Amino acid sequence: MLQRLIAIIRKELISMLRDPRARMSLIVPPLVQLFIFSAAATMEVKNIDLAVVDLDRGPSSAEIIHRLRGSRSFEELKVFPSVAAARGHVEREEVIGILVLQSGLSADLAAGRQTSVQLLLDGRRSNAAQISAQYITSIIQGVGAERSAAAVGVSAPSPELVIDNWFNPNLEYQWFMLPNLVGNLSLGVALMLTALSVARERELGTFDQTLVSPATPVEIALGKLIPPLLVACVQTSLYLVIVTELYGVPFRGDLTMFYGSVLAFAAACAGVGLFISSLVQTQQQAFLGAFAVLLPFALLSGFATPVENMPWWLQVFTDINPLAHVLRLMQGMFLKDASLASLWHSLGKLVIIALFTMTGSVLLFRRKAS
Amino acid sequence: MIGKTLPYFVLAMISMAVCIVTALVLFRLPLRGSLLTLGLVSAVFLVPSLGQGILISVTMRTQLAAAQLGLMTGYLPAMMLSGFLFDIHSMPGWLQAVTLLIPARYMNVSLQTVFLAGDLWPVLLPNMLFMLAVGALFFGMTWFKLRKRVD
Numbered sequence: 001m002l003q004r005l006i007a008i009i010r011k012e013l014i015s016m017l018r019d020p021r022a023r024m025s026l027i028v029p030p031l032v033q034l035f036i037f038s039a040a041a042t043m044e045v046k047n048i049d050l051a052v053v054d055l056d057r058g059p060s061s062a063e064i065i066h067r068l069r070g071s072r073s074f075e076e077l078k079v080f081p082s083v084a085a086a087r088g089h090v091e092r093e094e095v096i097g098i099l100v101l102q103s104g105l106s107a108d109l110a111a112g113r114q115t116s117v118q119l120l121l122d123g124r125r126s127n128a129a130q131i132s133a134q135y136i137t138s139i140i141q142g143v144g145a146e147r148s149a150a151a152v153g154v155s156a157p158s159p160e161l162v163i164d165n166w167f168n169p170n171l172e173y174q175w176f177m178l179p180n181l182v183g184n185l186s187l188g189v190a191l192m193l194t195a196l197s198v199a200r201e202r203e204l205g206t207f208d209q210t211l212v213s214p215a216t217p218v219e220i221a222l223g224k225l226i227p228p229l230l231v232a233c234v235q236t237s238l239y240l241v242i243v244t245e246l247y248g249v250p251f252r253g254d255l256t257m258f259y260g261s262v263l264a265f266a267a268a269c270a271g272v273g274l275f276i277s278s279l280v281q282t283q284q285q286a287f288l289g290a291f292a293v294l295l296p297f298a299l300l301s302g303f304a305t306p307v308e309n310m311p312w313w314l315q316v317f318t319d320i321n322p323l324a325h326v327l328r329l330m331q332g333m334f335l336k337d338a339s340l341a342s343l344w345h346s347l348g349k350l351v352i353i354a355l356f357t358m359t360g361s362v363l364l365f366r367r368k369a370s
Numbered sequence: 371m372i373g374k375t376l377p378y379f380v381l382a383m384i385s386m387a388v389c390i391v392t393a394l395v396l397f398r399l400p401l402r403g404s405l406l407t408l409g410l411v412s413a414v415f416l417v418p419s420l421g422q423g424i425l426i427s428v429t430m431r432t433q434l435a436a437a438q439l440g441l442m443t444g445y446l447p448a449m450m451l452s453g454f455l456f457d458i459h460s461m462p463g464w465l466q467a468v469t470l471l472i473p474a475r476y477m478n479v480s481l482q483t484v485f486l487a488g489d490l491w492p493v494l495l496p497n498m499l500f501m502l503a504v505g506a507l508f509f510g511m512t513w514f515k516l517r518k519r520v521d
Binding site for chain 2: 025029033036037039040041042045046047088091092123125127128282283284287288304
């Protein structure tokens with residue numbers, strides 16, 4: 001049986017890699033996606049302008065403006081005489097919001113009175129607006145505390161919050177995004193390759209030939225599932241090298257667990273792909289089916305939006321989403337030096353999902369083949 | 371060329387209507403602009419989208435390759451580079467320049483404005499003009515390719 005299986009695997013690998021365009025499409029699009037999306041995907045706020053309306057013109061407002069200009073959060077600080085004058089700039093997305101420093105601000109702070117400033121933000125760009133609000137708040141609170149402490153003559157310093165970020169000391173967003181991308185891109189490949197395999201044979205007319213060969217349907221199905229696993233391993237090795245060497249993201253886990261996770265993940269995706277492939281007639285249907293599965297998996301995996309924020313019925317779905325588990329594993333291995341003891345939960349679920357999808361797809365294939 | 375795209379225009383408008391109704395009813399999203407503006411913006415967005423589709427269709431030989439290229443250059447950039455998940459201003463300069471060619475970027479701003487801010491024509495008109503310009507580019511390239519082929 002093993003000989004027949006190996007023969008089928010060899011045949012699949014050859015047919016997969018024979019077409020030079022197919023070889024290109026295995027390497028070029030994922031790399032292009034890796035480079036472009038690692039540059040695009042960021043939750044940091046950079047190159048953002050802020051509008052300021054200074055009605056106070058006192059030492060406190062000058063200090064606030066001075067500190068905002070000095071911080072690297074905002075590219076440019078534009079001063080306007082009134083909110084009405086600044087409004088058009090917010091509407092055209094030229095500034096993220098308007099900071100209104102009302103008159104009497106410096107006087108209030110000098111007398112030690114409680115006071116407030118107003119921040120008007122563009123709610124359409126909600127993510128960037130929230131993060132900008134945090135930057136601005138910390139600066140304003142800093143100035144407020146200093147000024148009123150000096151005025152009232154209090155010499156006791158207020159407690160300072162010292163934040164230490166574990167695993168990603170400088171909060172480099174790319175360190176978070178790149179392990180995620182490694183998982184995402186492997187998903188695409190494993191799913192796509194298996195989804196196209198049976199459909200391609202049906203279109204070319206060689207499917208019946210394969211069925212007539214001495215191999216049993218189960219062996220044929222396994223022979224279709226294994227080559228994408230090998231391709232996925234090679235691709236993720238390439239990603240691993242690029243991410244650690246070119247981007248400098250640390251890899252703190254151990255390699256056996258890395259490849260174990262990759263194999264389990266690729267097996268889970270390959271099972272889904274073969275399932276799709278057994279159901280459709282043409283390659284195009286297979287491609288669209290695979291994409292229709294890929295998109296919910298990707299969006300609901302915790303890739304860009306945290307799983308904890310989702311409603312409970314979606315969180316249940318993420319439990320059976322192999323991408324969600326592999327993302328947790330990747331983050332653990334890249335950033336945390338997590339051992340098997342802490343990650344076995346995710347790895348175990350991934351293996352269970354893989355076994356489930358693979359047996360399901362092999363059974364369906366056997367039924368369709370007879 | 372126009373004959374081929376018109377049925378898909380109608381289909382896309384219907385699907386857009388379904389999404390809008392879902393957003394308004396199920397998610398209770400406020401619509402501070404007018405429905406007419408919403409319809410106009412959607413129709414304008416379909417011009418570059420259909421143009422891109424038909425350009426791919428004219429260039430590729432097999433349906434499968436067309437589907438692959440369509441999804442790679444249409445869907446993925448629309449998700450990652452349109453300002454949908456990640457703010458465009460935070461991206462590096464060269465990538466911001468790339469997003470200028472992506473119609474979804476203009477649609478993103480227009481939809482956010484129409485739903486949340488109202489009918490701000492100084493914001494909507496330039497975005498719609500950009501969309502039409504990109505659409506004209508795609509349709510122009512398609513027309514050029516078709517002409518060469520018939521000759």
